Amino acid sequence: MTDTNIKAGWIAVDWGTSNMRAWAMSASGTVLAEARSDQGMGQLSPDAFEPALLAAIGDWIAGPTTVIACGMVGSRQGWIEAPYASVPCTTLPERLVIAPTTHPDLTVHVIPGIKQTQPADVMRGEETQISGFLARNPGWDGVICLPGTHTKWVHISADEVVSFQTFMTGELFDTISKQTVLRHAIAADGWDDAAFAEGLDQSLSRPERLAARLFSLRANSLLNGLSGDAARAQLSGLLIGAELVAAKPYWLGQQIAVIGESRLSTLYIKALASQAVPATQVNAAATTLAGLTAAYKRLKG
């Protein structure tokens, strides 16, 4: 996984529930190498994080090395809990939390997540993407949408997170399409643009009927030969449409940036365009790295 000739100036780590991704960085901020691991937070006890990290990036260490990590690694079930900052707050953390290590040359700083008390909400990892986006777009005000398993809508003003809201849209799509009776109607892959648009339109025009639409996919598959591709795309449209209606206080009249995996971001941008809302697509991995870099620079002053 790693190149033994690489000696990192510092190491950037994005450690989520399912995966870990690390970059060997030069002191000046160039990416020297990249490593990935499927040892996500979800499967690690607190004392298993250091061995998992060293297995992935140990070869990069030559002398005292700083690691900056974001994501679920800082949750209560992670390596060490990095207590949430509270909105309103900057996304560039004032204080990082040092994780316990045994390797003599390793210092691991964990970036805290952000919480909101009312309505209750939390994020871990997205704050670093936002901070990276703001580092590249100084003074930007507006709303950032971060689509994914748990999509976030985040209101940014004067370099601070003012408020945010999480939607379980990605996880609902995954669970409903794979774990319910709809699995018989929905293809594992495949797509149909018109069916996506139809689902979107149904939820946008009559959001209160979402609960009634779901079983129709199964019935339309049984009785009317609705294809697995069309059912898949229509479910996605129904769920993203329902999210858009509920997130309207966020996107209405705002400039929007969408940070996420490319295919999914495109769906959100199409959905927003259907409401005449323009949105800018932003590369997620580059933004995460920019956020980790901003945290490193601040730490090193």
Add this chain to the structure above:
Amino acid sequence: MTDTNIKAGWIAVDWGTSNMRAWAMSASGTVLAEARSDQGMGQLSPDAFEPALLAAIGDWIAGPTTVIACGMVGSRQGWIEAPYASVPCTTLPERLVIAPTTHPDLTVHVIPGIKQTQPADVMRGEETQISGFLARNPGWDGVICLPGTHTKWVHISADEVVSFQTFMTGELFDTISKQTVLRHAIAADGWDDAAFAEGLDQSLSRPERLAARLFSLRANSLLNGLSGDAARAQLSGLLIGAELVAAKPYWLGQQIAVIGESRLSTLYIKALASQAVPATQVNAAATTLAGLTAAYKRLKG
């Protein structure tokens, strides 16, 4: 499971996806014995139904015996497909479908389900419960709600099913509470009436915000110590509330009968009462048996 002294006049069978339940009936319609099996349609190939049935009720057979069966046993993946009747239609089927058997004394008649083309919908098993309810309440007009994994709302007029709609509420509750991140927030059991009422009220007053409410359960658990019992009850309230809003064209201004498992039926009756809609609770098993009996009587003439 069975009593070898029982000789059935005929046998009533309710065969669903997960379970099978059978009753030995006297010619005059008295229940002589009951048997259950966990060999549901979901795990049986077509040629495995007869052995599964005989394993449960073979001892009841003394001479030529008629079996009347309803439920998923008649689906395309079942013992034999009993093609759907189309609405508008009576729930007492005009034609039963005979399943292939090898036992010389066994004749198995399967009750067809009901379909609706627009909006597409299907039922299998509920038609028999409705037919049993109507056999006990001749001339009844109104709306029948059958809560369960896939809750049905059914408009009955002049002894016919006029239209119906299925909601995946039970399956969504089960899947969301067990398979998503909310599993960390939701107790496996337990209840909180006030939290149910709060979830119900949230969905009834702002149904378009359902997508936004779900992750709040997780965040309220993390940040505000929302109990697992309260989160469980609130999720139930949110989903039943969303169903009620979408099913309003069914229940508004109608008399309502609720046929289902007792605890779940009580929740629907409470939810309807919150909208000032009175509803009558009906015992599900007795209704199924009454429907199977009505089909037997019609067959025998």
